[in-house]
Amino acid sequence: MLRTTLAGLRAHKLRLLLTSLAIALGVGFIAGTFVLTDTLEAGFTQKVTASADKVTVAVLPPKSQDPEREAGLTARDLDKLRAVPGVDEAQGLLRGEVILLGKNGRAAGDYPAQAISVTAGKLNRTTLVGGGYPNGDSQAVLDENTARAQGFKVGDTITVLDRKQARHEFELVGIFDPGIDRDLSFYGGVGFTLPTAQALSGVKTFYEIDLAGTVPAEQLKRAVVAEGFTAQTSAELASDLAKKSGMGTEELGMALLLFGVIAMFVAALVIYNTFTILIAQRTREMALLRCMGATRGQVFGSVLLESVVVGLLSSVLGLAAGYGLGALAMAILQAVDAPLPTGAAATLAPATIGISLAIGLVVTVVAALLPARAATRVPPIAALRTQAEEQTFRAGVLRAILAGVLLLGGGGLVAFTLTMKRGDQATLFTAMAGCALLFLAVLVLGPTLVKPLSSLVGWVPRKLFGVPGRLAVNNSARNPRRAATTTIALTVGVTLMTLISVITASSRASIGAELDQQFPADYVLSSQSAEQPIPRAVGDALSGRAEFEAVVRVREVDSRLGGQRIFAGSFDGPLDPPLASGSLGALKGDTALVPGYLAESHGLKVGSTVEVKAAKGRTVPLKVVGVLKDEAPLSGVTLPPDAFDRHFGKVGDQQVYVKNRAATNRDEARKVVDAAVEAYPVVKVLSTTEMRGEFEDALDMALMIITGLLGLAVLISLVGIANTLSLSVHERTRESALLRALGLTRPQLRNMLSIEALVLGLVGALVGVLLGVGFGWLAIRSLLEDTVFVLPYAQVGVLVLGAGLAGVIASLLPARRAARTSVVGALASG
Numbered sequence: 007m008l009r010t011t012l013a014g015l016r017a018h019k020l021r022l023l024l025t026s027l028a029i030a031l032g033v034g035f036i037a038g039t040f041v042l043t044d045t046l047e048a049g050f051t052q053k054v055t056a057s058a059d060k061v062t063v064a065v066l067p068p069k070s071q072d073p074e075r076e077a078g079l080t081a082r083d084l085d086k087l088r089a090v091p092g093v094d095e096a097q098g099l100l101r102g103e104v105i106l107l108g109k110n111g112r113a114a115g116d117y118p119a120q121a122i123s124v125t126a127g128k129l130n131r132t133t134l135v136g137g138g139y140p141n142g143d144s145q146a147v148l149d150e151n152t153a154r155a156q157g158f159k160v161g162d163t164i165t166v167l168d169r170k171q172a173r174h175e176f177e178l179v180g181i182f183d184p185g186i187d188r189d190l191s192f193y194g195g196v197g198f199t200l201p202t203a204q205a206l207s208g209v210k211t212f213y214e215i216d217l218a219g220t221v222p223a224e225q226l227k228r229a230v231v232a233e234g235f236t237a238q239t240s241a242e243l244a245s246d247l248a249k250k251s252g253m254g255t256e257e258l259g260m261a262l263l264l265f266g267v268i269a270m271f272v273a274a275l276v277i278y279n280t281f282t283i284l285i286a287q288r289t290r291e292m293a294l295l296r297c298m299g300a301t302r303g304q305v306f307g308s309v310l311l312e313s314v315v316v317g318l319l320s321s322v323l324g325l326a327a328g329y330g331l332g333a334l335a336m337a338i339l340q341a342v343d344a345p346l347p348t349g350a351a352a353t354l355a356p357a358t359i360g361i362s363l364a365i366g367l368v369v370t371v372v373a374a375l376l377p378a379r380a381a382t383r384v385p386p387i388a389a390l391r392t393q394a395e396e397q398t399f400r401a402g403v404l405r406a407i408l409a410g411v412l413l414l415g416g417g418g419l420v421a422f423t424l425t426m427k428r429g430d431q432a433t434l435f436t437a438m439a440g441c442a443l444l445f446l447a448v449l450v451l452g453p454t455l456v457k458p459l460s461s462l463v464g465w466v467p468r469k470l471f472g473v474p475g476r477l478a479v480n481n482s483a484r485n486p487r488r489a490a491t492t493t494i495a496l497t498v499g500v501t502l503m504t505l506i507s508v509i510t511a512s513s514r515a516s517i518g519a520e521l522d523q524q525f526p527a528d529y530v531l532s533s534q535s536a537e538q539p540i541p542r543a544v545g546d547a548l549s550g551r552a553e554f555e556a557v558v559r560v561r562e563v564d565s566r567l568g569g570q571r572i573f574a575g576s577f578d579g580p581l582d583p584p585l586a587s588g589s590l591g592a593l594k595g596d597t598a599l600v601p602g603y604l605a606e607s608h609g610l611k612v613g614s615t616v617e618v619k620a621a622k623g624r625t626v627p628l629k630v631v632g633v634l635k636d637e638a639p640l641s642g643v644t645l646p647p648d649a650f651d652r653h654f655g656k657v658g659d660q661q662v663y664v665k666n667r668a669a670t671n672r673d674e675a676r677k678v679v680d681a682a683v684e685a686y687p688v689v690k691v692l693s694t695t696e697m698r699g700e701f702e703d704a705l706d707m708a709l710m711i712i713t714g715l716l717g718l719a720v721l722i723s724l725v726g727i728a729n730t731l732s733l734s735v736h737e738r739t740r741e742s743a744l745l746r747a748l749g750l751t752r753p754q755l756r757n758m759l760s761i762e763a764l765v766l767g768l769v770g771a772l773v774g775v776l777l778g779v780g781f782g783w784l785a786i787r788s789l790l791e792d793t794v795f796v797l798p799y800a801q802v803g804v805l806v807l808g809a810g811l812a813g814v815i816a817s818l819l820p821a822r823r824a825a826r827t828s829v830v831g832a833l834a835s836g
Contacts, residue, residue, distance in 0.1 A: 026320035028280075028725045032273040033321050033366040035718055036266035037328020040358040042335045048353045060131055062219035063226045064243045066236045067211070078211025083235070090229050092221035097129040098200070099214045101189075102207020105167035105534060105688055106148075106196055108156045113167075113534040113688050117193050119152065121166075121207045124182075124197035129216045132197060136160055137180030143202045147180035152194035166196060168206045171538060171688060265715040268502065270365065272495045272719045274373045276726030279491040281313065281377035302382040313374035314367065321366025328362060329354055409450040416443030420784060429790060437788045441781045445501070448773065452490030456769065457483040463768040467761050474754045477745070478761035482769070489766060495723035496770030496813075497777070500805055502716050504778020505785065507801045510709045512786040514702055515794040527558070527663035527694060528672070529679050534688050539658030544689060545578075547682040548662065553670045554678075556580045561650060562642060562660040566619040567604065573642025574618050575660070576650035583640050588612040588632025598628040599644040605633045618643055620653040720812070723770070727763055728816035742824050752825040759821035760814050767813025771806045 065087060067079050079098065088096045100123040108114040124132045124147060126139045135150055137160040146166070148158055158164060162178045182197060184190035197203075204210055219226040223239040230237040238246065296305065333352040419440030426433040448455070464479030471478070482489055533540050545559040558579030565574035582590065586602055593599060598618075600610050610616055610630050620626040628649075634640055645653070666675045676693075683689040742755060750758075779797060786793050 026316055026323060028273040028276040028722045028729070029270075029317065029320035029366050029370055030324040030327060031718060031722050031725070032266065032270040032369070033324025033362050034327030034331060035269050036263065036365060037325045037358060037362040038331030038335065039263055039266055039328075040361065041329055041332025041352055041354060044353040044355045044358060045332060045336055059240060059244075060129060060218075061216045061240045061243060062223050063217045063230055063240070064238045065215040065217065065230060066238065067213065068236060078209075078213060079215050080211055084212065084215055086233065087215055087217060087230065087235070090217075090226075090233060092219045092226045092229055093217050094220045095127065095129055095218040097125060097127065097216050098212035099123060099216065100200060100203050100207075100209055100212055102203065102209035103169070103535065103537075104196060104206050105171070105538075106152070106156075106194065107165040107167065107687055109158075111165075111687055113690060114152065114156050115194055116534065116690070118535045119194040119196050120189055121203050121209075122190070122195055122197050123200040123203040125200065128218055131216070133183045133185060134180050135183050137178075140179055140197060140199050140202075143199060144176055145179045145199075146176035146202075147182050147197040148178055149184045149190055149195040150181050151184065151191065152196075153178075153181050164196070166206060167688065169208045169537065174206065265718065268498065268716070269718045269722055270369055272498050272722045272726075274369050275491055275495040275498075276722060276729065277313075277316075277370055277373035278376065279488060279495075279726060280729050281309070281374045282380070282488060282491070306378050306382045309374060309378035310371060313371045313378070317367040317370030318363070320370065321363045324366055325359060325362045328358075405450060405454075409447050412443050412447035412450060416440045416445075416447060419443065423784065423788060426788075428788065428793075430788075433788045434785070437784045441784065445777060448497075448777065449494055452494050453486035455773070456486040456489045456493070459769045459772060460489070460765055463772060464761075464765045467765065471757060471761055473750070474758040475761055478758045479765055481758070482762050482765040489769075492726055493766050493770035493773070495726045496720065496767060496809060497774040499716055499720035499723055500771050500774025500809060501778045501781070502719070503713055503805055504775050504802060505782045506709060506712050506716070507798045507805075508779055508782025508796070509786055509789075510705050511796040511798040511801070512782070512794060513790070514705055515796045516786070516790050518698060518701075519794055527556075527665045528675065529664040530692050530694060530697065531662040531664070531679070531683065532660070532690055532692070533658075534690055538688055539660055540662060540689050541658050541686055542656070544682050544686060545659050545662050548664055548679065549579075551678060553667060553675045554664055555667045556663075556665045558663040558665075559659045560640070560661045560663070561657055563654050563657055565643070565654075567608065567616065567643070572604065572618070574620075574645065574650070574654060575640065575642045576645050576647050577640065578647045579663075581639075581663075583638040583644075584635040585638075586633045586635050588630070590632060592631035593644075593646050595646065596626070596628050596649055597631045597646065599632040599634050599640070600630055601634045601638070601641060601643075602636050604643070605630075616643060621655050624653070626653050720809075724812050724816045727766060727813055728820065742827065756821040756825045759824060760817045763813040763817035764810050767809045767811075767816075768806065771809035774809075775802055775806060 065079065065083075081098075084096060084098050087093060100121075102121045103118040104121040106114045106119040122132075124130070124139055130139070132139075132147070134147070137147065140146055146164060148164065153159065158178055160178055160181060164176050164178050166174050166176065168174060176198075180197075182195075184195060187195075189195075198206065217226065217230070221229075223241070227237045227239050296302075329352060336352055417440070419436055423433055423437045423440060426436060460479060460483040464475070464482065467475040468479050469475070531540060531544065539561075542559075545557060548554060549557045549559075551557075556579060558577060558581045560575065560577045560581075562573050562575035565572050583599070585599070586605075588599070590599075598616060600616060604610060604616075608616070610633070612630055612632065614630045615627050616630055617625050617627050628643070628645065634644070664675075664679060666672065676691075679691055683691060746752075746755065779802070783795055786795060
């Protein structure tokens with residue numbers, strides 16, 4: 007039996023290739039994910055090790071008793087550590103915030119830059135990529151990402167604002183690599199000498215003190231701990247840094263593996279269908295083996311052996327493809343300057359090899375189990391038949407019961423979801439469980455749905471293409487089980503693509519409506535630094551201008567309600583925040599509006615008294631005159647403007663909203679706004695059109711990435727359609743020859759098979775679209791409280807047409823092969 011099986015595989019190389027392709031694609035994606043994440047982790051480890059190896063012991067500040075205040079190490083601590091026996095050198099690391107101005111004179115970036123202390127020496131952990139280190143109070147270095155974005159180079163003069171917004175100019179003497187530091191990569195970093203960094207940021211304490219020792223690390227750590235400090239050895243520091251820096255890699259790997267699992271599920275369906283067809287085609291072969299003395303166990307073993315060979319070969323191909331995909335992903339990340347350590351060579355870990363081979367082998371063998379079991383039921387008498395017997399499908403009682411249970415369970419969970427609180431995580435998980443059960447129900451009912459759906463989808467082809475069209479529609483439903491398995495693979499991809507399209511379109515509309523409600527303005531002014539609000543002079547310059555219909559100024563300061571940290575604020579201008587109860591007109595004197603979450607947690611309602619901390623630690627009692635809804639653009643306890651100034655002082659504005667008059671020219675209005683903020687480089691101006699554009703760009707990018715990843719599942723399903731048609735052509739060789747003998751031309755035979763593939767593709771797409779739209783509506787309803795459901799007709803239409811077209815393309819080679827078969831030779835082969 008072993009020789010027979012291997013001989014059969016050698017005799018059908020094309021069949022083996024088509025069968026292997028689906029599993030190789032799935033394994034390739036999973037292997038590529040592991041290669042990518044392993045390479046990134048290796049890069050992180052290299053950088054962490056290079057950084058931590060310079061340190062013998064790192065001293066960390068004690069944990070603060072007040073979670074809102076960060077503890078630090080002082081200059082006295084630094085002197086004390088220098089006196090510890092075994093310490094050769096000690097260096098304090100300082101970090102604060104400064105405002106870096108771009109070449110346009112405005113604050114660079116959306117957030118303040120990180121001011122860091124940089125000194126040359128054996129404990130220096132700042133890696134330069136150009137220039138040198140700051141050697142005086144008038145010199146600075148800049149991280150390479152910010153330098154590239156702002157167009158700075160070594161030798162330029164950069165301007166920095168200190169915490170009091172005073173300007174300071176520095177010679178840019180070096181560009182440094184932010185390495186694995188997430189804050190420096192995200193916010194940008196400017197390096198100074200230690201005294202300059204302290205003066206600019208106002209930070210006097212160190213977040214870490216590094217020690218170089220003349221004794222072993224463990225010995226030095228014990229000596230430092232004995233002095234009352236918290237310390238780590240270089241190995242412990244490297245491990246801690248690697249754990250913090252590699253967190254994004256873990257999330258990336260899990261997200262990509264999810265798409266890999268989807269691809270493998272689709273591949274398993276394709277493999278199952280392929281082996282089912284192969285067993286049907288080889289009925290006489292199996293029967294002859296039984297006549298010659300082969301037992302059922304030997305037949306079963308031969309099919310499993312074939313699946314093992316296919317699984318191993320396809321897994322090896324997939325592993326090679328995965329390594330290439332991982333290396334390609336690294337090259338792309340490097341080309342787009344991703345803030346990741348992309349310099350390392352692609353890594354192929356032993357675990358990646360073992361897992362990839364195991365997944366491909368197990369999925370293939372498991373998918374072949376049911377077909378192998380069916381092979382053992384072939385009776386020896388089948389060897390006397392001239393052709394394979396057409397299999398008939400009957401919906402059994404077990405299938406009906408299972409489908410009913412799944413439909414009831416899924417429908418029940420979906421109905422329960424509609425009664426749950428929107429926007430809650432439990433609601434989303436319940437909706438996902440209900441959708442999963444409903445999808446399984448469709449999977450079980452697939453064979454019973456194929457015939458009516460084929461008739462529905464094939465109505466137009468039947469009318470347009472005459473005899474070939476009618477034959478194709480009939481053929482698409484002749485073997486419902488096979489057709490269902492073929493189309494369900496495509497359904498998985500189309501369902502997920504439709505789901506993501508609906509969620510994206512509905513999220514765009516819902517959040518767009520929320521932006522219109524919360525920010526009914528044309529411009530939003532904000533400060534880059536939370537500690538440096540917008541000067542009131544900006545709002546004064548804009549208020550009363552003829553170009554603007556309204557100017558709303560929102561103020562906010564830190565406060566406390568009992569032991570809880572909250573915001574206290576006010577607004578000045580025509581703002582009408584939505585209220586759950588109370589009246590905005592009653593907001594006079596020592597009164598307040600409270601947000602819904604505070605009202606719920608502290609038992610507040612209209613008429614209650616709320617006591618908040620004001621300036622100089624005074625407690626101010628305020629009468630509650632309204633409770634804000636969750637969607638209100640005010641996040642804290644809101645006072646009238648005069649009461650706010652009286653209790654908290656005349657602080658600057660946190661945000662300013664500007665709405666143009668209908669007749670105002672937009673360009674002219676922008677010039678007025680820019681002129682008002684020209685003297686205040688920290689104040690940033692963003693139009694709501696730009697805000698919505700940035701949000702929509704982010705959604706479109708996410709949609710494009712997810713669609714591209716799901717495209718792999720669709721590609722595998724199309725391989726399945728091509729595989730099914732190729733094997734069906736072989737199975738129906740005599741039938742096709744008979745049709746040719748009765749007058750069907752070669753083009754008509756090709757058209758028949760192409761239309762059959764078109765019908766199968768459209769059936770899979772139709773089911774996928776219906777499920778995706780329903781699941782998308784439920785998901786968006788569960789995710790957001792106020793939702794605007796949008797059905798992206800264009801995208802859905804493209805999906806359906808694309809699935810049909812792809813099915814036709816998948817049929818081209820099988821149809822060409824069928825048309826070239828000799829009529830006489832095919833009729834004689836029986």
